[in-house]
Amino acid sequence: MEKVKAGIIGASGYAGAELVRILMNHPQVDLVGINARSYLGQAISELYPGFYQTCDMVFEDADVVIEKSDVIFTALPHGASEAFAVKCAGKKIIDLGADFRLDDEADYQQWYNLPYQHKELHTESVYGLSEIHREQIKKARIIGNPGCYPTSISLGSYPALKNGIVDGTHVIIDSKSGVTGAGKGLSDNTHFPRTNEAFAPYKAGAHRHTPEIEQMLSEMAGEKVMVTFVPHLLPINRGIISTMYYPMKKDMTLEEVHKIYTETYKNEKFVRVLPLGKYADLKFVKFSNYCDISLHMDERNSTLIVVACIDNMFKGAAGQAVQNMNIMFGLEEDCGLNMIAPSF
Amino acid sequence: MEKVKAGIIGASGYAGAELVRILMNHPQVDLVGINARSYLGQAISELYPGFYQTCDMVFEDADVVIEKSDVIFTALPHGASEAFAVKCAGKKIIDLGADFRLDDEADYQQWYNLPYQHKELHTESVYGLSEIHREQIKKARIIGNPGCYPTSISLGSYPALKNGIVDGTHVIIDSKSGVTGAGKGLSDNTHFPRTNEAFAPYKAGAHRHTPEIEQMLSEMAGEKVMVTFVPHLLPINRGIISTMYYPMKKDMTLEEVHKIYTETYKNEKFVRVLPLGKYADLKFVKFSNYCDISLHMDERNSTLIVVACIDNMFKGAAGQAVQNMNIMFGLEEDCGLNMIAPSF
Amino acid sequence: MEKVKAGIIGASGYAGAELVRILMNHPQVDLVGINARSYLGQAISELYPGFYQTCDMVFEDADVVIEKSDVIFTALPHGASEAFAVKCAGKKIIDLGADFRLDDEADYQQWYNLPYQHKELHTESVYGLSEIHREQIKKARIIGNPGCYPTSISLGSYPALKNGIVDGTHVIIDSKSGVTGAGKGLSDNTHFPRTNEAFAPYKAGAHRHTPEIEQMLSEMAGEKVMVTFVPHLLPINRGIISTMYYPMKKDMTLEEVHKIYTETYKNEKFVRVLPLGKYADLKFVKFSNYCDISLHMDERNSTLIVVACIDNMFKGAAGQAVQNMNIMFGLEEDCGLNMIAPSF
């Protein structure tokens, strides 16, 4: 079979560089071009020396990259991907940014302070949470690749909301992210002596992933779900973990809930429902495409506690993007994604 | 004025060693003796080389330590302090363990699986959250020094609950603790390669600090408060931070709530209500006796988000114990406790 | 082609678990059995939850594992592998421990305080630094897989010593290792609050890798090389980096030395001589089989400074073991080892 020709627009950022790392070893893909506006003509191995002698590809002009690609990954700040997407007529696009995630333009305008520039593109796009939107992804031309926080939260909530086990009127979601989530750009908050041995929340109740989370959870529940979402910055490199507090709606034991979760995900390689008594831990999903979920019950308060974690750069960005590509091109869904998390 | 003669039972553990570090530089205290059952005859500087040439005190028999002390700090596993307390007739005792924290023996029995051995001692003891129980502490002989999690949670909740601003029917508390909270004992979960770059909850909804938290919050609210409490292990050395989710009961703005908080704590040196827009961060309380509190509002869900953080070893253990000692002996409350958190 | 059947004796330790992780995704290997004396009957995913649902293999009796394997990896404390090796008649053995590394039994006795139990085995074994002993490895039945420190030091020294560029009379080697080097066993020195934000040397001038280092460097130089070797413990998980101080013997510029290094390793995928001006950094070899080398000159003192780094668990243990297996079985040398170090 001919390999898929893949190109990346915005390959100098963390999500883009992780895509390069994954695609370089993907047996069914030829990475044919990479672009990064600020580094044209430079080798990616200059920016990320881990690529030295393994991938010394040079950043090229976006048009050149698009021209030779079957599928284009865009890994850009919000508001920037539409301009490239319009140039990709007839080609498949997987956008790792925020621009194709929200169904309702009004939400996008409210949270991102921008209108859509090319409304027509959004009629061709689907939100691509691989496990849940597989059928739509197969047929779509443009994928809005889910955000890192929403991926952990959606996968952790799906069986409970879909089966009406819990009440979605008001869900508390306390998430923690590694510092790669803040990207490659320098800031006081990511300066090592400031960040190391520190921990704090940020954008409490005001993070831009909130409408995406509520969109997904509402879709699952079949009714409006509202969340109080508070992200925190963890002094580690990678990983996102979300602790979710769901009031029980049905009178079920933890064992019964656990059974529904395991049943729901029994055919999903990348979602692991841990045995009861275990705790989902960032440690065991890092550098892999897995989402680990653990379930706990506060019986005194009839509250289901769901913990879901992923590698924010992998399942939360580049890994899921490749998973979606695999689905779009009819490849094995785990092709090139079988990395096992190192335990140490 | 004559200095207070202080002794420590259980000085080999983390809380005990931190007590030594603080008391060594306390201008009104003579640290006259330290005990640690497993290390009798050894110098504390053997265990903690930071003390070398500065404090080479040798662990002595508990009776010897008690004999020469005016005040005895006990820093022991639960169930172990009563046996020493009975030997301290007429002397003041500050227990850093769990044995004098719960008002109701039934709670103690339920969560710690032990009965009280010496019930009479508990009639002389008070729970010593310095800022809130100052008057009782002044008169008490025995202090149950608050747990680390409860200290952060109580100080963060007090103004809201006392003033009926929030609803305590069901409070979600998501806490994160540095690894020192697990103590000096070795375990797989505190082995460096396992813990570093990891993050997970533990004892979700089942931690032993739960009854202590509910006791304190209920006392503040004047009615039963119930909490879902989930602690997490942070891959840093020190610090506890609690993110609390309170449904609003009164129709107030965040500014109004903030004003009540600042008013409540205006005379409390060690509790800092941060300006609106700032986030409490472990970084800025570590190695100090401060509790930092930041307030946030999710208006979409009428939820007050309170973030409170402390150094778990300092304000969450040894520092507050010394603060309580200062209160008991009529010293300046901040005497020996004026350390400022290093910012890097 | 039929896959190689591989078994691991001592798969519960860090090196063993890393072997499992690599072999699980090796396209030419069937991992047919794993053994760990203390965990017989348990799944490796119990010990290392990252394997859950991906590798739930159960630890079996050593004899069972040996029986069904073509190649047996032993990852055991020193002194323990010979007893298994004698049971592997006619099968290939790759020992990740120290027992087949030293040419001279007297050295082994001096540094490990043990005699050989089965001297005959040592006539069939070769020291397996893949890049340097490739031809011997092809023909050998038993491989003494190099230690982590010696691997970094040997690869960093080879071109300089072999070409007589530097003087080996007395070489200073200052090495730093991540905590995984200390293994899975608990100790005060690897307890998180003790190790985190700490740094110190250990076994200065007395580490057991010293004779192995001198054996290798002397072989390269063709004359006796003596080293002062001081390892340090780095508060990170993985990686070993060695800074070596070689007095120049020939009158050459840094550029000339660099040219010899690049020429020497031009066909070696896993050894990267960095461009002049760059510094070898653990960051860019972690989770990969690469050894990065950077060269620097202190012209004021005619001293060549060589910096070489590897992932101690990968190229320094399991990765090189698999590389050696590939060589022994006539596979592509990089088969299953093409991982690229993540940059963040």
Added chain:
Amino acid sequence: MEKVKAGIIGASGYAGAELVRILMNHPQVDLVGINARSYLGQAISELYPGFYQTCDMVFEDADVVIEKSDVIFTALPHGASEAFAVKCAGKKIIDLGADFRLDDEADYQQWYNLPYQHKELHTESVYGLSEIHREQIKKARIIGNPGCYPTSISLGSYPALKNGIVDGTHVIIDSKSGVTGAGKGLSDNTHFPRTNEAFAPYKAGAHRHTPEIEQMLSEMAGEKVMVTFVPHLLPINRGIISTMYYPMKKDMTLEEVHKIYTETYKNEKFVRVLPLGKYADLKFVKFSNYCDISLHMDERNSTLIVVACIDNMFKGAAGQAVQNMNIMFGLEEDCGLNMIAPSF
């Protein structure tokens, strides 16, 4: 006694902020003013929230600060302090930068590419390694406060060089520094995801502290000492540790060398020569003014290995500056500097 009025020029950087933290609690000092050119009118607690409500001093114009101070600390990039020093006629100056450290202007010009602007100032200045230059410091008006690397190296080398125990013809010094050494300014090399779990040398054989080190060691030895100095960046916040390799000149045992070290420093509170068998560890000097020294011998190569470590921000900068101030003003040398390193 009237308190010393102290002012700081350049108080927004790390060394300056650490000075503020120490001086705020110094019983014999009034910190009367702080300056930072880029932050005039802002409170230092805005930059470093740990100071909130404890030190909300506002950055003032340098002239104002100088005017009201008895002693002025300058904590500035090289080349910047002379311009302030000339304005401090008759006042004492302690410069934490590099401008008053080198005896020979030619060295300064060579390594810093700058001439002295005010040569006359340098006739009034002395290099202030407290333990070694105590008598000169007492009488000096201007102190060149030692660099962080040189402090650890000088204190570690002094007894050996002064007593002719070792050969200084060519000394290898392998040092490792925490990231605070790189200061508050943002850079790719101090971006958390880049720095965390990384380790590498930098400026091998070319660091600007080299002439300062050689100046000090030569002064001690009474003859020219040459060093190969290679610093490395440690992924921790604080601390500098230097491993020094000295060829033995005298035929002495390690015990004899150790005895000379302990004798030399027996009256020095802040220099601790550890018992033989122990290793100096950053852990036990952090947040304190101590320098810990451990001694080791590679008898096979007649090489003395000296390990010396300090907190780079404390004994390596602000702490030693305060120690020097104490000496200059006839205060107890440890006044305000009795902090004990936390062990966890």
